Structure formats: structure tokens, C-alpha cells
Amino acid sequence: MSVEPGSGRPVLSLPEVSTVTTLRQRNRALVLKEVILAQETTRANIARDSGLSTASAGNLVAELITAGLVEERGLVSSRGGRPITLIGPRAESAITIGADIGERGVAVEMFDLAMTRIDREFRGGVEEEDPERIGVHLHEALAALHDRNPDRWPTLLGVGLGLPGVVETASDGTQMLYAQSLGWPPVAVRSLCDLDGVPVLAENGAKMQARAELWFGSARGAHHALIALLGRGVGLGIVNAGQVAHGAHSSAGEWGHMVIDRGDRVCRCGNRGCVEAYVGSDAILSAWRETGAVFEGTGWRAMGDLIAAAHRGDPAASTIVDDVIDCLGAALGGMVNLTGPERIVIGGWVGLRLMESLGDRLTAAVRKHSLSRPGDQFELLVAKFGGDAVATGSALLPLEALIAADPMSERRSP
Incomplete structure (x- = not known):
């Protein structure tokens, strides 16, 4: 994992590739994001909204269908022509998890690729707790989600954490939380959540809410x-x-x-x-x-x-x-x-x-x-999102990392 220049956001790393290949990856990622944002759209709309030619959009949609990330969802009538095929994200192809982390506990939510919530878990209480105990709550919540969804767990893209403070990302992808208002010492994000082989990405909670509202809410x-x-x-x-x-x-x-x-x-x-x-x-x-x-x-x-x-x-x-x-x-x-x-x-x-x-x-x-x-x-x-805003925005982090890298090279097979 590396850091996106000028933003501080973590992204999944890719090996060096040719300019043509990089352009195709970028366009493929663009198409996938358009499909997820629209939830249901057509090849013509994808071409219009992404600025790609109709032929290019069609070819990229075909690649994403082959990869199992998007699907055809039936037909709608057109104005005098052939029926038009609807395209949408293949919801069951992947899951992503977002967590709203506070000083009193955690709210952890699981979403499918269409960003529909499929499960949630809460841990904590009314008293303020230290980072170590918050980490325990988080692992307990993730374990509960895993136990209820064992068949879907292998498709997990990653876990996003919305944290109460400044989250800094080093050039090697290491992240630290600085929660001055809570009186916490600097906290390594990995000490809060360390899942073997699963990307864990974090940002400040307010930025997570902003991400949810920008993708699907009142800031869209x-x-x-x-x-x-x-x-x-x-x-x-x-x-x-x-x-x-x-x-x-x-x-x-x-x-x-x-x-x-x-x-x-x-x-x-x-x-x-x-x-x-x-x-x-x-x-x-x-x-x-x-x-x-x-x-x-x-x-x-x-x-x-x-x-x-x-x-x-x-x-x-x-x-x-x-x-x-x-x-x-x-x-x-x-x-x-x-x-x-x-x-x-x-x-x-x-x-x-x-x-x-x-x-x-x-x-x-x-x-x-x-x-x-x-x-x-x-x-x-x-805001469109209420209590789920931070968790929803956090779940978008692994999805954004997938899209930023390349949806073909980084996804896991269901």
C-alpha cells in the first residue's frame, strides 16, 4: 500500500505498467465507479457520464462482467429501437466493512458491492474507554460478523475505520491516529485492527461522513x-x-x-x-x-x-x-x-x-x-445519512482503494 500524492489517502500499490495498460486500468476503474454510483444504468449512459466512446464503454463493461463485478439486469424499452440492457454492480461478488470508532465503542457495518448494508454489530457502552479496549471491541465485532457470514468473508475487500482524530499516512502506508481531544497518545491504526491479509484503511470520521454524502447523499x-x-x-x-x-x-x-x-x-x-x-x-x-x-x-x-x-x-x-x-x-x-x-x-x-x-x-x-x-x-x-454516515463512508475506503488500483488485478474471487 502507498499514499496518493497530494491527498494523503492510502491506495493499493500496483507494479509499473505501460501507459496504454495504465489508461485502460483507469478507464475500467472509472466505469466500475459509474456503475456503483448509478446502481443501475446502461452502456450508453456509462459512455456519456464517463466521457468514453460507446465502443470503449461497452468493451470495459464486458470485461467487468467477465470478472464478475457487474451484471446485466434485464431490458428496458427504447424509443422505437431495440430494448436496452440495464447494467448494475454484482452485489454478491464482494463485501466491504466500515467501522465508526468512538471513545465509547464501535459500530461496524458490512456492505455488499452495491453498498447495501447486509449486517452490523455494536460493541461498547456509555463510559469512555482507552485505545486498547476500543481495539478489543473492534475485534469482537469483526469476529461476530465473520461468524454470521463465513461464506462471504473470502470476498472481503478490506476494512475502513472512521476515527476520532487526525489520521496520518506515512509513505509506506503506515497509519497513525492523533486523538488529542480524547487525551490518547498517538495510536498505530494496526494496533486497533490487524487482520491477516486484509487491507485496513483509516481516516477521520468527519471525512468518512463527507465521503458517504459525496457518493450517495446530499453532496452528490x-x-x-x-x-x-x-x-x-x-x-x-x-x-x-x-x-x-x-x-x-x-x-x-x-x-x-x-x-x-x-x-x-x-x-x-x-x-x-x-x-x-x-x-x-x-x-x-x-x-x-x-x-x-x-x-x-x-x-x-x-x-x-x-x-x-x-x-x-x-x-x-x-x-x-x-x-x-x-x-x-x-x-x-x-x-x-x-x-x-x-x-x-x-x-x-x-x-x-x-x-x-x-x-x-x-x-x-x-x-x-x-x-x-x-x-x-x-x-x-x-445530511442524507444519519447514524450510519461514518460507517458507510468508512466502507467506501476499501472500495475506493480497489477502484484506484485496478478492479481486475486486486479483486478476490468469490
């Missing part, structure tokens, strides 16, 4: 977008020229630790005045509790109770919700000025709660805190 088709992950932690996926931005060392998007108020609230990262210290769930609910409010839990229900209280006119709840909207608007407004997105997608469980009834107010707050011209040029949308 966008060339420039911001995808916010709002939960206990706060992160951002930045889409530039249709790709998730990584920066020189994979730390691009650590927006939750951008300082918006110098010297004020303490953040989990140790700094003061970070975005997360105002719009992370712990910060929001702690502020409400300090007003004397009594509520249950620290999650979905509690956040809903806060918003409902604000809608009823409760003064304390209204003040906190107003502050959250304004802080979030300021933080995103700065990113609008910096990146010029065409879309802003709000996800994560806190983000989904806010978007249920406060989307218009949030849009207005972002426009208020950005320059008028770029502020008029974005659309604010709710």
Missing part, C-alpha cells in the same frame, strides 16, 4: 461543499473540486478546533474558544444544565428536549439555542468566505436535531456571518 454532484459532523465532537469534510480535502498531512477539516473566541470556554483539546466548545453536545447540554434545567441523558433525547423547550418559549433554553445557532453560523460563515461552497450539508446527531426545525435560522445565521456574495451562493441541506 457537488464540486465544492462543506459537510459538517455535529455530535459530541465536531468535524468538517471539505470538498474541493469534487474530492474530499486532506491537506499536507491529512489534518484538513479539523474545524471543530478552530478558535472563534480567544480565551473563553475550555475545549476538550486543551485550547480555549474552539468551535466544539460551543456547539458540541457536551458544551450545549452543560450550558443548559448550568441554568438549573433538569433533563435525562446526554444524547438525542436531551437535545430534543432543549430544542422543544426553546420552541415553548423557555427563556434559558431559548438563549442557549440562540447562542448555538449564532456560533455555528459564525463558524460556518467563516468557512464560506474561505472555501466558497455551493452546498453546506449538516450531519451528525446534533446537526440532524438542529435541522429538524431550525434549518432556516441556521441558513440565515451563516449568511449573516459571511460576505454577502458567497453568502448568497450556497444551499444548506440536511
Whole structure:
């Protein structure tokens, strides 16, 4: 495994090949991705969407059919001509696994080649745990999936991990996690998950959500977008020229630790005045509790109770919700000025709660805190993926690595 120049993303390595062969591999990968994205399409649409000639697209589809990666799915009528054959991914030909890793546990999901979830497993609890225990949870979850799906396991493309921190990839493919907000020491990704002969690829969780939304969700088709992950932690996926931005060392998007108020609230990262210290769930609910409010839990229900209280006119709840909207608007407004997105997608469980009834107010707050011209040029949308976003995006990592390498040379036989 090596690193894609300029992105920090891991890719599966290939031996040196001729320019003609490389071009064919690239086009074959392009066709496979078009088929998976479309789920069901035609040879003519593949040619149009990929920019290939009809003959080239047809030949590449034939190769992928022979390899067992795509399949013909029957006919649809055409306008006066012969019926048209539909093409789709051969779902049973491979599986991929994505894991959402947090400080309290793991959610691991298994998908087929069409990115339909076929199984899932959870491990963990309500208490914060150390990296060693998180690794135990992950291996237990993978073992459970293996035991329930032994016949499909040989087709596993790899395991993608969405992690709570900065994930750096060295030139030899070695990956390290730097989770400063959790107080963890640097963690080797392989210490969390080491499966014999199975590629394990990792990225920051917010980038994983962005990947899911870019492939199949509210950011699909966008060339420039911001995808916010709002939960206990706060992160951002930045889409530039249709790709998730990584920066020189994979730390691009650590927006939750951008300082918006110098010297004020303490953040989990140790700094003061970070975005997360105002719009992370712990910060929001702690502020409400300090007003004397009594509520249950620290999650979905509690956040809903806060918003409902604000809608009823409760003064304390209204003040906190107003502050959250304004802080979030300021933080995103700065990113609008910096990146010029065409879309802003709000996800994560806190983000989904806010978007249920406060989307218009949030849009207005972002426009208020950005320059008028770029502020008029974005659309604010709710994320398509809820709690499955990070796991879904993580499962796309092994699939992207297959496509980037060559779908013919790296796949496993079913």
C-alpha cells in the first residue's frame, strides 16, 4: 500500500505498467465507479457520464462482467429501437466493512458491492474507554460478523475505520491516529485492527461522513461543499473540486478546533474558544444544565428536549439555542468566505436535531456571518445519512482503494 500524492489517502500499490495498460486500468476503474454510483444504468449512459466512446464503454463493461463485478439486469424499452440492457454492480461478488470508532465503542457495518448494508454489530457502552479496549471491541465485532457470514468473508475487500482524530499516512502506508481531544497518545491504526491479509484503511470520521454524502447523499454532484459532523465532537469534510480535502498531512477539516473566541470556554483539546466548545453536545447540554434545567441523558433525547423547550418559549433554553445557532453560523460563515461552497450539508446527531426545525435560522445565521456574495451562493441541506454516515463512508475506503488500483488485478474471487 502507498499514499496518493497530494491527498494523503492510502491506495493499493500496483507494479509499473505501460501507459496504454495504465489508461485502460483507469478507464475500467472509472466505469466500475459509474456503475456503483448509478446502481443501475446502461452502456450508453456509462459512455456519456464517463466521457468514453460507446465502443470503449461497452468493451470495459464486458470485461467487468467477465470478472464478475457487474451484471446485466434485464431490458428496458427504447424509443422505437431495440430494448436496452440495464447494467448494475454484482452485489454478491464482494463485501466491504466500515467501522465508526468512538471513545465509547464501535459500530461496524458490512456492505455488499452495491453498498447495501447486509449486517452490523455494536460493541461498547456509555463510559469512555482507552485505545486498547476500543481495539478489543473492534475485534469482537469483526469476529461476530465473520461468524454470521463465513461464506462471504473470502470476498472481503478490506476494512475502513472512521476515527476520532487526525489520521496520518506515512509513505509506506503506515497509519497513525492523533486523538488529542480524547487525551490518547498517538495510536498505530494496526494496533486497533490487524487482520491477516486484509487491507485496513483509516481516516477521520468527519471525512468518512463527507465521503458517504459525496457518493450517495446530499453532496452528490457537488464540486465544492462543506459537510459538517455535529455530535459530541465536531468535524468538517471539505470538498474541493469534487474530492474530499486532506491537506499536507491529512489534518484538513479539523474545524471543530478552530478558535472563534480567544480565551473563553475550555475545549476538550486543551485550547480555549474552539468551535466544539460551543456547539458540541457536551458544551450545549452543560450550558443548559448550568441554568438549573433538569433533563435525562446526554444524547438525542436531551437535545430534543432543549430544542422543544426553546420552541415553548423557555427563556434559558431559548438563549442557549440562540447562542448555538449564532456560533455555528459564525463558524460556518467563516468557512464560506474561505472555501466558497455551493452546498453546506449538516450531519451528525446534533446537526440532524438542529435541522429538524431550525434549518432556516441556521441558513440565515451563516449568511449573516459571511460576505454577502458567497453568502448568497450556497444551499444548506440536511445530511442524507444519519447514524450510519461514518460507517458507510468508512466502507467506501476499501472500495475506493480497489477502484484506484485496478478492479481486475486486486479483486478476490468469490
